[in-house]
Amino acid sequence: MAQRTSKKGKGKGSLSALIVAVLLAGAYYLFFQEEDTAPTRDGLIPVELVKTIDGDTIKIMYEGKETNVRYLLIDTPETHHPRLGKQPFGEEAKRRNQELMNSGKLEIEFDIGQKYDKYDRLLAYIYIDGESVQEKLLSEGLARVAYVYPPNTRHLDEYEKVQKEAKKKGIGIWTLEDYATDRGFDSGTYPVKGDTSSKTTAKQPVSTTTEQFANCTELRKVYPTGVKKGHPAYSERLDGDKDGMACEPR
Template structure:
C-alpha cells in the first residue's frame, strides 16, 4: 500500500514536490536531535576537565598582587589575572589596602619563586576588559589558585562560564579554609559574594596601639593573625607588638 502511494505521488509534479518536502523535513529533524552520545570525553568532544592547550611554560616578570602577575608570553610582557579567585586589594585607588592583601601578595610571590611557572587557558575568553590574560597559574605543576584558596588568602569569585574547568576543586579548597576559619575567613562577614568588606575587618581589629594589643596578646601577634596590622609592626619583621 505504502509503495503504491509513493509511486502515485511521483506521477504528478505536485506529489513529487510534496514528497521531497517531507524528506527534507525528516532530514532536518534527525540533524537537530541526534542520538545521545554516551561516550562523553571521547575523540571529537571537549571534556570539561581537559586542558584546552595543556600547561604553557612562561617567564615570570613580577608579582603584582595576590591574584595578578606579569609574565612574558609570546615574546611580550603581559599581565595575567587569575581565573576564578579574588584576593584582597593591596593598593586600590578607592578601596586602598585591605586586610590580608599583603599576605596574599607575599604568599603568591613565594609560591611562584619555587619552581617553573606555567599558565593554562580555559575554553572561554582569554582576556578581560583591561587586556589582561585570564588563566590558571601553576608552579612546578601545582595550581597556585587552589593553594591560595586552601590557605584562606583568596575567595572563589568572578565566575563566568564557560571558563569553569576547576571550579569544583576551587570551591572545595575554599570550604576547607572556611571550616578552619583561617585567613580571610577569620573575620566574620569580611569575604562576601561582592568582594571584601573592610568595615567588618576594622570592627574585628579594635586595637588602636600596641599597649591595647598586648593587653590581650602579651607576646604580640604574627603576620596572618586577625589582630595583626602592618602599622603595629614597626620593624617589619612579621611580628606586631612583640615583647621586647
Template sequence: MNKFVTVLLLSFTLFLSGCNASNFITDSEHFESAFNKEEEKSEQEYNRITVPVTRVIDGDTIRVEINGTEERIRFLLIDTPEMNHGNYEEPQPFGEEATKFVEDMLKGGEVELELDVSERDRYGRILAYLYVDGESVQEELLRNGLARVAYIFPPNTRYVDNFLAIQEEAKNEGIGIWSIENYAQDDGFYPENDTE
C-alpha cells in the first residue's frame, strides 16, 4: 500500500511539473527498481541483443559481429578447460568437448548477449551472459560438467548463486571435469591430476 501511495504522489508531482505520460512510465519504472533494491529482476527484465557469431574460440570465448565490428565475447562467471594453454601442447582434458558443445549450441549462427554491470575485461573483451533460443549457454556448460564457476568479480555477479547450484549438481554426479579427481580447482584446471 505504501508503494502505491508513493507512486501516486510521484505521478501527481510529475503531472504538475509538466512531464508527459511516456516520461512518467520510464521514471516510475526506474524509481520502482531503485526503491526495491532487494528484489531480484527476472531474466526477462534484462536487455539482450542478438548478434551473429563469427567464430568459436573455445568453451568460454567466441567472436561476434556488433555494428559491423568483430568483438571477442568472454562468458561471464565461468571457466572451461583451455584448447591451448601455456606449457601444454595438447588441449586440457574436456577442452575440446567444451568447445564442441558451444559450437553445437551456436550452430544457428546467432546468439543473444546480456551484459551485467561492467562491459569489458582488462583484455578488451565484452563480458556477457549468452543465450540461444532462451537457454543459457553458461548454465548448459555447467550442467554438463564442461565448466566451473570462476572469475567472480563484483559487480558482475547477477547469476552466481544459480550457477553455483548447477555446478554443485554436476559435481555430485561426477560428470565431465568433475570425473577427474582434483582436476578442477578454485584457481584453474590441473591436467597433471589426470590419472586415466
C-alpha cells in the first residue's frame, strides 16, 4: 500500500512540473511575439516602423515605446531645419527613405559604441529585407558619409566605397559643386527656390529642373560657374554644347 502511494505522489509531482513548464513556454512565446527585439543570427533586430521623419531619421517601436532612430555614419540634406531650412535634395532623400521603409521587412543593427546620441535617439544601421538602407542612399547620391565617431565604424569602409562611386558618377548631391563638404551641406551656395523635390526611383534617383532662368546671364547671377546636369537650375536649352554643363564661363 505504501509503495502505491509513493508512485501516486510521484505522478502528481511530474504532472505539476509539466504544467509549470507549459505555462512558462506559453508566456515566453507570447512575450516575444509582442516584443520581438531579440537579434537574429546576423545581429539584426526586427522592429516596427512608426513613421519616416527625413532622409536619415525614422521613428520605430522599440522595447514597447516609440523611439527616434538616427542612421549611423551618413547624413542627408535637411528638409525643415530651424536654422538651415530646406536644403537641395532634402525632399528627395526623405521621399526615397520613405519608399524604402515601406518596401519590406525593417531591421536595425547596433554597433559596439554608444547606443544613443545627445538627443536621445537610437544610433543604428538600417536594413530592409536584409539590404543596407545607408548604402542605398549613398549609392543614389542622396547622402554623404558623416558623423564618424569610433568605435561605431563597423561599416565605414563599405560606405566610403559606395560614396566614392556615387561621386564619380556625379549624381544627386554630387551634381552640385562643393555642396557636400566635410562640414555638412553648403546650402548657402545653393539656396532652394520653391519646391525642387522630384519623384525618385532606384534607377533614376534624382531628376529636377524646377528652378528656371530665362538665359545664362540670369543664371550666372545666382550660379557664376554654371550648373551641372541634374542641378535644379540645369536646362538642356542653356547647355549649348551639350556637355552636361549649362552656362559655364567661357
